[in-house]
Amino acid sequence: MRMSQMFAPTLREVPSEADIPSHQLMLRAGMVRKTVSGVYSYLHLGCRVVRKVEKIVREEMDRQGAQEVLMPAIQSADIWRETGRWDDYGSEMFRLKDRNGREMCLGPTHEEIITVTVRDEIRSYRQLPKILYQIQTKYRDEIRPRFGVMRSREFIMKDAYSFDRDNEGLDRSYEKMYEAYCRVFSRCGVDYRVVEADAGAIGGSQNHEFMVVSEVGEDALVFCDACGYAANVERAESAKPAERVADTEKVRTGIRKISTPGMRTIEEVTGYLKVEPRVLLKTLVYVADGTPVAAIVRGDRDLNEAKLKRVLGCRELELATPEVIERVSGAPVGFTGPVGLRERIKIVADWEATVVEDAVVGANAVDAHLVGAEYGVDYTADIVADIRNVVAGDACPRCGAELCGARGVEVGHLFKLGTKYSSALGAKYLDEGGVEHPIIMGCYGIGITRTVASVIEEHHDDDGIIWPMSVAPYQAVVMPLNTSESAQVEAAERIYSELCKHGVEAVMDDRDERPGVKFKDADLIGFPIRVIVGPKHLGDGEVEVSMRRDGTVELVKIENVAVRVKEIVDRELAALMPE
RNA sequence: CGAGGUGUAGCGCAGUUUGGUAGCGCGCUUGGUUCGGGACCAAGAGGCCCCGGGUUCAAAUCCCGGCACCUCGACCA
Numbered sequence: 088m089r090m091s092q093m094f095a096p097t098l099r100e101v102p103s104e105a106d107i108p109s110h111q112l113m114l115r116a117g118m119v120r121k122t123v124s125g126v127y128s129y130l131h132l133g134c135r136v137v138r139k140v141e142k143i144v145r146e147e148m149d150r151q152g153a154q155e156v157l158m159p160a161i162q163s164a165d166i167w168r169e170t171g172r173w174d175d176y177g178s179e180m181f182r183l184k185d186r187n188g189r190e191m192c193l194g195p196t197h198e199e200i201i202t203v204t205v206r207d208e209i210r211s212y213r214q215l216p217k218i219l220y221q222i223q224t225k226y227r228d229e230i231r232p233r234f235g236v237m238r239s240r241e242f243i244m245k246d247a248y249s250f251d252r253d254n255e256g257l258d259r260s261y262e263k264m265y266e267a268y269c270r271v272f273s274r275c276g277v278d279y280r281v282v283e284a285d286a287g288a289i290g291g292s293q294n295h296e297f298m299v300v301s302e303v304g305e306d307a308l309v310f311c312d313a314c315g316y317a318a319n320v321e322r323a324e325s326a327k328p329a330e331r332v333a334d335t336e337k338v339r340t341g342i343r344k345i346s347t348p349g350m351r352t353i354e355e356v357t358g359y360l361k362v363e364p365r366v367l368l369k370t371l372v373y374v375a376d377g378t379p380v381a382a383i384v385r386g387d388r389d390l391n392e393a394k395l396k397r398v399l400g401c402r403e404l405e406l407a408t409p410e411v412i413e414r415v416s417g418a419p420v421g422f423t424g425p426v427g428l429r430e431r432i433k434i435v436a437d438w439e440a441t442v443v444e445d446a447v448v449g450a451n452a453v454d455a456h457l458v459g460a461e462y463g464v465d466y467t468a469d470i471v472a473d474i475r476n477v478v479a480g481d482a483c484p485r486c487g488a489e490l491c492g493a494r495g496v497e498v499g500h501l502f503k504l505g506t507k508y509s510s511a512l513g514a515k516y517l518d519e520g521g522v523e524h525p526i527i528m529g530c531y532g533i534g535i536t537r538t539v540a541s542v543i544e545e546h547h548d549d550d551g552i553i554w555p556m557s558v559a560p561y562q563a564v565v566m567p568l569n570t571s572e573s574a575q576v577e578a579a580e581r582i583y584s585e586l587c588k589h590g591v592e593a594v595m596d597d598r599d600e601r602p603g604v605k606f607k608d609a610d611l612i613g614f615p616i617r618v619i620v621g622p623k624h625l626g627d628g629e630v631e632v633s634m635r636r637d638g639t640v641e642l643v644k645i646e647n648v649a650v651r652v653k654e655i656v657d658r659e660l661a662a663l664m665p666e
Numbered sequence: 667c668g669a670g671g672u673g674u675a676g677c678g679c680a681g682u683u684u685g686g687u688a689g690c691g692c693g694c695u696u697g698g699u700u701c702g703g704g705a706c707c708a709a710g711a712g713g714c715c716c717c718g719g720g721u722u723c724a725a726a727u728c729c730c731g732g733c734a735c736c737u738c739g740a741c742c743a
Contacts, residue, residue: 099692099704100678104736124735179742196743230667230741284743294743406740500743532743550703569701603703610703621702 088561090596090608094131097608107303109543110235112552116612118560125232125240132612135560136539137243140275141222143557144245144533147271151263153218153247158200160224164190166199170511181226181240193226198508198530201248205526206514212252215516215526218260220247222535234303236536237496243536249529252516257503257527261293264531268297268499273665275538276555277545280495282308283318294502297533298495299541308495309477313488320492321393323477324484331442340445340459342426348454351421353386356456360447363387367447368440368460370423372412372432375401379415383425383436383468385443388475398435398472416451424449425466426457436468437475498538504528552613553636556659562592563616563652564609568602572622578630578645579620585649586618591656610635615659616652 095117104121105111113119118133129137145155164182167173173180173192181193194200201219209215225244232240249260265281272279277299284296296319298308307320318324350356357364367386372379373395380399384390396404409420416422417429425434428451440446441462448466450457460466477484479492506525509515514526539558546553556562563586567579579595586593594614596605602621609617619631619640629642632651643651 096676098677102677103672103679106737121735177742227742231737231739233737296743497743502743530743571701601701601703601705603701603705606703608704619702623702 088594090564090594091598093594095612096130097611105235107234107237107544108547109237109303109540112543112547112611113235113540116552119236121235125229125238127236127239127241132560133539136542136554136558137535139558139560140535140538140542141243141245143274144222144271144535147267147274148218148220148245148247150270151218151267153220153263153267156201156219156221158194158197158204158221158223160194160226161191162194162197162200164192166203166512167192170199170508172199179227179229181228194223195225195227196532197221197223197246198248198504198528199512202508202512202514202528205248205250206509206512209250209514209516209526212516212518216249216251216256216260218247218249218263220245220531235540237303237540238305239536242534245533245535247531249531250514251527251529252518252524253527257505257529261501261503261529264501264529265295268501268531268533270665271533272297272299272498272538274557274663275542276557276663277498277538277541279498280308280310280317280493282322282495284322284497284500294500296495296497297499297501299498299538299545300493301496301541301544302494303544304494304496306495306497308493309479309481309490310493311483311486311488311490314483314486316483316485316490318477320476320478321391323490325437325439325473325475325477326482326484326487327473328439328442331444342457342459342461342465344450344452344455344457346454347422347456350454350456356447357386360456360458362447366443366445368425368443370425370449372407372415372423373404374407374411375399375404377403378433379407379411379430380433380435381415381423381425381428382474383434383440384475385437385440386447388437388439390437391474391476394472394474395435398470398474399433416449418449418451418453418455422449422452422455424451424457424460425468426460427451433470434466434468435470435472435474436462438471438473439475441468441471496537496541496544497534498541499531499533501531502529504530547613550607551611554613554615555663556615556656557663559592559613559615561594561614562656563618564594564596564612564614565618566596566602566605566609566620568605568619568621570597570599574625575620575622578625579618582618582620582630582645582648586652589649589653591649591652593652616655618648618652 097117098115101111102114105114117130119127119129121127164173180195183191222245226241229240232238251257251260280298282296282298284294309323310317350359353364364386368383369386371382382390382395412420415430415432446460447456447458448460481490483490509525509528515523517523543552565579565583567575569575583595615635617633628645631640632643633640
């Protein structure tokens with residue numbers, strides 16, 4: 088490819104809409120252009136990188152015996168109604184109608200359609216197991232698209248689905264995908280971690296997320312360096328607090344009501360009473376499937392709605408409106424507490440909250456709190472469970488060591504679905520004894536375009552992108568510094584054609600531009616290897632082979648360049664290959 | 667959906683307060699000089715000032731109503 092012909096409009100200035108490095112660089116390097124909010128066109132370079140990542144994913148899926156298919160992006164509402172997700176998915180689904188008024192959607196995911204496809208064809212245990220995958224454009228009408236292709240409304244995803252006759256088979260399929268994912272992300276050159284995650288709306292039991300560690304990540308993670316425990320904070324368990332030792336010597340001050348005029352927030356109350364937030368108990372009123380419940384966590388903690396939802400086993404969970412709070416507590420927002428609620432509602436307490444001595448709680452009365460509240464004496468809970476968010480610094484739930492935190496970008500997710508979809512859609516098989524069973528499923532996603540952004544996020548500097556060899560749009564660029572010097576042009580042309588012959592993916596920067604422009608563009612686009620043909624060494628029959636990553640330069644005889652560059656390419660690719 | 671912000675040349679922005687010929691830098695075109703880190707000189711092209719109404723002799727500017735985009739929050743395989 089010749090730079091003079093390439094459709095890669097680079098930008099000198101940073102477009103104002105981008106505020107993370109990967110987004111800025113993808114725009115500046117001419118990889119993508121936005122069409123509408125959250126929807127991007129991939130220009131030549133962006134498309135090359137996407138194809139590289141897809142190729143790696145295909146190789147690793149195929150290596151595990153998965154088979155590629157391609158399902159439609161447009162799906163009928165009918166199958167989504169069968170699993171109940173036509174309603175559950177809500178406004179995040181792009182919905183449309185055909186000319187006959189039939190309801191359709193642009194697929195946000197493909198569990199329904201793959202399950203229906205398999206259900207219609209698979210009858211016998213002899214046809215199992217199967218792992219099918221596709222690389223497809225997905226559509227999700229995100230509330231707030233952001234960070235360029237990191238969170239977009241149209242994006243490319245690899246999704247795989249496994250079909251097994253039993254849980255042992257599912258475990259094997261899951262293992263295969265787990266290994267494939269490790270290999271995929273290693274080959275892409277990203278620093279990834281595998282964490283335990285929340286299953287969310289997709290359902291299912293065990294699941295893992297593959298996260299690329301990054302400060303721009305939208306998920307908070309915790310890790311234990313001592314035992315290897317790693318989890319998304321949505322999911323991370325808190326360590327069970329030490330049992331409270333009954334201190335018989337201690338004289339209880341007893342519970343008493345105090346005036347706290349206008350003090351509603353944790354900061355106001357703790358500031359007014361000169362106490363630590365940790366002795367204050369926050370009582371939050373939620374509405375779970377239409378029924379109000381109270382949830383209690385320590386004042387310095389955040390409630391984890393996913394955990395609360397799981398504990399309650401409810402479908403819908405949202406914070407109660409001020410009217411509901413007033414009705415159940417008898418006081419305005421800010422003074423709710425577990426002692427003396429007006430209405431008898433279910434109380435869920437975080438297990439850590441129940442060991443707080445002499446707690447401060449809302450008095451369920453205007454401008455008043457209670458101090459000296461004791462669990463088991465003054466109030467009790469219907470459920471005591473882990474319902475708070477874990478934070479860095481907490482004790483590891485497995486080994487007790489201190490957890491550390493990081494942020495991550497979710498690039499892959501593995502789910503054990505079980506029979507959720509096969510049961511709903513009637514995907515069954517007959518075993519040896521002629522007995523019918525639902526097929527056991529798993530599903531496995533990789534955000535292709537998000538992975539591209541993550542690679543850039545991890546591999547860039549002030550000048551531009553520093554591609555790992557495996558996903559670089561081109562492996563090398565040949566730069567004659569002055570195109571009016573025929574000797575430079577001739578040498579560069581010879582090198583370029585030899586590189587192509589040796590199978591190196593090369594670009595010839597044949598533009599009549601000043602050297603500075605070529606250097607800047609090469610840095611920005613991030614070709615891993617630059618072959619610089621300039622006046623300094625051409626007289627000796629040599630050119631510079633320079634690495635984008637560290638700027639190292641080696642002088643190479645013109646006739647040896649292709650072989651040398653090919654060596655470097657192969658070496659770098661091998662270094663990224665697992666085993 | 668809540669709060670805030672921004673829409674002016676391909677990109678980045680000024681001009682809006684106080685209504686009166688639409689500007690700057692980069693990029694683009696042509697010619698010339700230059701050629702190891704985004705050159706210089708000269709001459710050019712390029713605008714529905716987001717859209718629709720209104721006020722006014724006159725609107726990028728004031729008023730009303732939309733739309734789009736961005737940020738924060740709520741939300742979320």
